[in-house]
Amino acid sequence: MNDVETETFLRFDNVKKSYDQKNLVVKGFDMQVKEGEFITLLGPSGSGKTTVLMMLAGFESVTSGDIVIRGKSINKTAPNKRNIGMVFQNYALFPHMSVAENLAYPLSVRKMPKAKIKERVAHYLSLVELSEFGNRRPGQLSGGQKQRVALARAMIFEPMLILMDEPLGALDKNLREQMQFEITRLHKKLGFTVIYVTHDQTEALSMSSRIAVFNDGVVQQCAPPSELYERPINAFVADFIGENNFIPGKITSVRDGKATVHTDGGDVVTQVSEGLPASGSCRVSIRPEKLFIHPTTHAHDNALKVRFTTRIYVGDFIRYYFALPDGTDIIVKVLNDLSAPEFEEGEEAQLLWLATDCIAFA
Amino acid sequence: MTSAAQALRTQRNKALPIGGDTHDIMTNSINTLNKEDAANAAREVRKRRLQAFLFVVPLLVFLVFAFVAPITTMLYRSIHNPTVANLVPDTLILLEDWSGEGMPDDSVLLQFAADMKRMANDRTSGQLADEINRALPGMSSVTKSTARALRRVEDEDIAANGATILLEANKRWAEAATWRAIRDAGPIYTSSYYLTAVDLERDRDGGIVQRDTQIYVKLYTKTLKMAVIITVLTMVLGYPLAFFMAHASSALANFLMVFVLLPFWTSLLVRTTSWIALLQAGGVVNSTLMWLGVTDEPIELLYNEFSTILAMTHILLPFMVLPLYAVMRGIDNSYMRAAISMGSSPLAAWYRIYLPMSLPGLSAGALLVFIISIGYYITPALVGGTDGQMISNIIAFHMQVSNNWELAAALGSLLLVLIVLLYWLFDRFVGTDNLKLG
Numbered sequence: 001m002n003d004v005e006t007e008t009f010l011r012f013d014n015v016k017k018s019y020d021q022k023n024l025v026v027k028g029f030d031m032q033v034k035e036g037e038f039i040t041l042l043g044p045s046g047s048g049k050t051t052v053l054m055m056l057a058g059f060e061s062v063t064s065g066d067i068v069i070r071g072k073s074i075n076k077t078a079p080n081k082r083n084i085g086m087v088f089q090n091y092a093l094f095p096h097m098s099v100a101e102n103l104a105y106p107l108s109v110r111k112m113p114k115a116k117i118k119e120r121v122a123h124y125l126s127l128v129e130l131s132e133f134g135n136r137r138p139g140q141l142s143g144g145q146k147q148r149v150a151l152a153r154a155m156i157f158e159p160m161l162i163l164m165d166e167p168l169g170a171l172d173k174n175l176r177e178q179m180q181f182e183i184t185r186l187h188k189k190l191g192f193t194v195i196y197v198t199h200d201q202t203e204a205l206s207m208s209s210r211i212a213v214f215n216d217g218v219v220q221q222c223a224p225p226s227e228l229y230e231r232p233i234n235a236f237v238a239d240f241i242g243e244n245n246f247i248p249g250k251i252t253s254v255r256d257g258k259a260t261v262h263t264d265g266g267d268v269v270t271q272v273s274e275g276l277p278a279s280g281s282c283r284v285s286i287r288p289e290k291l292f293i294h295p296t297t298h299a300h301d302n303a304l305k306v307r308f309t310t311r312i313y314v315g316d317f318i319r320y321y322f323a324l325p326d327g328t329d330i331i332v333k334v335l336n337d338l339s340a341p342e343f344e345e346g347e348e349a350q351l352l353w354l355a356t357d358c359i360a361f362a
Numbered sequence: 363m364t365s366a367a368q369a370l371r372t373q374r375n376k377a378l379p380i381g382g383d384t385h386d387i388m389t390n391s392i393n394t395l396n397k398e399d400a401a402n403a404a405r406e407v408r409k410r411r412l413q414a415f416l417f418v419v420p421l422l423v424f425l426v427f428a429f430v431a432p433i434t435t436m437l438y439r440s441i442h443n444p445t446v447a448n449l450v451p452d453t454l455i456l457l458e459d460w461s462g463e464g465m466p467d468d469s470v471l472l473q474f475a476a477d478m479k480r481m482a483n484d485r486t487s488g489q490l491a492d493e494i495n496r497a498l499p500g501m502s503s504v505t506k507s508t509a510r511a512l513r514r515v516e517d518e519d520i521a522a523n524g525a526t527i528l529l530e531a532n533k534r535w536a537e538a539a540t541w542r543a544i545r546d547a548g549p550i551y552t553s554s555y556y557l558t559a560v561d562l563e564r565d566r567d568g569g570i571v572q573r574d575t576q577i578y579v580k581l582y583t584k585t586l587k588m589a590v591i592i593t594v595l596t597m598v599l600g601y602p603l604a605f606f607m608a609h610a611s612s613a614l615a616n617f618l619m620v621f622v623l624l625p626f627w628t629s630l631l632v633r634t635t636s637w638i639a640l641l642q643a644g645g646v647v648n649s650t651l652m653w654l655g656v657t658d659e660p661i662e663l664l665y666n667e668f669s670t671i672l673a674m675t676h677i678l679l680p681f682m683v684l685p686l687y688a689v690m691r692g693i694d695n696s697y698m699r700a701a702i703s704m705g706s707s708p709l710a711a712w713y714r715i716y717l718p719m720s721l722p723g724l725s726a727g728a729l730l731v732f733i734i735s736i737g738y739y740i741t742p743a744l745v746g747g748t749d750g751q752m753i754s755n756i757i758a759f760h761m762q763v764s765n766n767w768e769l770a771a772a773l774g775s776l777l778l779v780l781i782v783l784l785y786w787l788f789d790r791f792v793g794t795d796n797l798k799l800g
């Protein structure tokens with residue numbers, strides 16, 4: 001217990017926020033962050049991610065609860081005393097200063113000697129591979145370069161914590177992936193703690209140590225990416241992270257952490273989510289890439305009768321659309337290789353999968 | 363082995379300029395326009411030019427008639443004064459031989475008496491009276507009375523002893539200074555109005571010396587000083603207001619904007635006279651002060667520099683607030699937040715980040731307010747008294763009261779030059795690229 005306490009670097013204790021003194025925008029946010037972790041806040045628009053970040057940075061007051069860093073509450077600490085670096089979606093580079101002056105700003109505020117500032121700026125410029133750009137104005141940089149400057153500026157004063165609010169939101173797909181790689185590289189190299197906000201779940205999955213899925217001001221689940229993806233705690237998380245099929249059915253029995261569910265396409269055995277009742281209706285959640293089309297060599301213990309609707313050629317894989325008798329759509333992803341089968345419209349097919357790959361939600 | 367082969371290949375490529383040339387020729391024939399294309403492109407350009415021209419024609423016409431023409435006339439008028447030359451041309455020719463000391467020849471006096479009689483009959487002697495009077499105060503009545511006296515004299519009498527009659531009419535015709543004044547007023551083109559406008563004049567030998575009465579330089583200085591004070595005051599009042607509005611919710615900002623714009627919607631005269639109602643001896647401010655017992659007697663708040671500055675600051679405030687607001691509205695609050703998150707205190711962040719970013723608005727506002735206030739007329743005229751007069755009031759005085767249009771034109775031209783000079787300095791040191799007028 002004591003170990004856990006000392007290891008916790010940042011803690012949110014039942015943090016709540018209301019802007020209008022009537023409605024809570026953040027409703028009891030709890031989280032513990034270890035030093036060096038890369039935490040992503042993921043959630044739909046308006047779920048309160050930015051609000052949490054702003055409370056942490058000190059630009060919004062905390063309505064109730066506590067934000068604790070290294071055992072000390074920072075609720076009353078002025079934002080300029082918190083030593084937290086920030087990267088903004090619009091970069092917020094100072095347009096009237098050169099790139100080098102932008103990087104020097106936090107250091108000159110700390111009254112660091114000139115020679116040392118120069119050295120450190122040069123070091124960080126090389127770190128983000130912009131050594132030749134020190135004398136440029138931000139207006140003369142491309143989007144990705146600006147983002148790297150913003151990143152370097154947030155890191156250069158070696159804050160204990162760096163917050164990023166959708167830092168890659170304005171970049172196109174290629175640059176985005178490049179910058180994701182860049183951020184991960186720097187995080188590994190320098191070992192700072194990151195709280196990262198994004199809309200983009202692939203970004204979240206590929207970069208984070210842990211992801212906190214937000215909905216409506218509440219954290220639905222906070223877990224490492226694989227756990228979040230493989231074992232979502234509820235239907236919202238299952239649906240929000242990645243693609244998902246939901247097969248409606250009725251629970252017939254629950255035993256040893258497995259449930260048998262009667263669906264329109266036959267009985268299936270599934271894992272059980274927390275708080276699933278012993279009877280009544282439920283939804284069986286299964287990822288499109290965990291489903292296989294009969295015949296297959298893959299191991300399986302569930303089978304479902306469906307009808308083929310259509311298939312969409314995506315490139316590296318093919319997306320098959322099937323329908324249950326009750327009209328529920330089911331998507332299957334199949335690698336684009338020789339095994340990809342052909343169907344007539346309305347043709348019957350059988351989908352197969354492992355019981356451990358699906359889970360029933362109430 | 364492979365790399366050697368590659369090197370060889372690149373070398374061969376470099377050594378084969380012919381290939382490159384053929385390539386160039388090919389792209390040239392594709393990339394350049396043929397005759398028909400060129401004609402089409404030229405027609406397109408002509409059409410676009412014509413369109414652009416038609417769009418600016420109204421502005422151009424307006425500019426020429428309402429701005430360029432009057433200002434050119436004004437500039438011309440300030441150096442061109444043919445009145446005296448037209449009235450007494452022959453006298454002036456005869457005066458050319460005069461040394462300037464002692465009395466001119468009798469022939470001059472004779473000619474002048476004849477001219478005088480003609481002017482008396484034409485009723486143009488008043489014009490001459492005005493002109494001489496400007497150089498030599500008191501000559502107006504002398505000239506007019508002499509003209510009256512000469513009107514009744516027969517032409518033969520004047521031809522015979524015009525000089526004596528002239529000297530009998532008034533003894534000032536016997537003074538050399540009078541004749542110098544006439545001679546000096548003779549040239550059609552003169553710099554004398556500009557000299558007067560900067561409190562200088564020519565002495566007897568044609569050297570430039572200070573005038574006895576120093577008016578205009580002092581007035582220019584005072585005008586500049588007042589304009590600076592007004593600009594600084596609008597900055598001090600306008601900056602925080604614009605800042606607050608720019609970062610308030612848009613409903614509140616729009617509401618406040620109504621109050622900023624309110625002065626624009628009321629007549630300038632109403633706004634200025636409302637200050638009279640507030641500040642006069644029995645006005646709101648004085649009665650309140652006396653009722654509070656702060657003072658026993660009404661304080662002189664009106665008809666001085668103070669009231670002019672106060673009223674003009676109020677009237678010109680929107681010109682400061684609007685460009686500032688426009689610029690500040692575009693400054694995302696993430697800039698300040700970024701600076702603060704890096705450890706800057708809010709005040710330091712404002713000074714190093716926000717102020718430079720809002721500078722285009724500030725300088726645009728300052729330039730507007732300064733230039734408008736330097737040439738402001740109505741408010742100082744109404745609430746300025748004698749103390750609060752500015753240069754435009756004296757220009758108006760010379761146009762309306764003393765009828766000295768040439769001097770008014772010279773003063774106005776100097777004002778124009780001053781403004782252009784200040785704008786140039788501004789451009790030099792602040793840069794007009796930085797200017798944002800909304």
Ligand SMILES: Nc1ncnc2c1ncn2[C@@H]1O[C@H](COP(=O)(O)OP(=O)(O)OP(=O)(O)O)[C@@H](O)[C@H]1O
Pocket residue numbers: 019020025043044045046047048049050051052199
């Ligand atoms: N300054 C504010 N005043 C009042 N309400 C606000 C303010 N900022 C945010 N909100 C409200 O709080 C809720 C959460 O906003 P927040 O910006 O934290 O969402 P978010 O998760 O960051 O959304 P997005 O992904 O779109 O950026 C929203 O309903 C929003 O309308």
Ligand SMILES: [Mg+2]
Pocket residue numbers: 049050051165
């Ligand atoms: Mg947000």
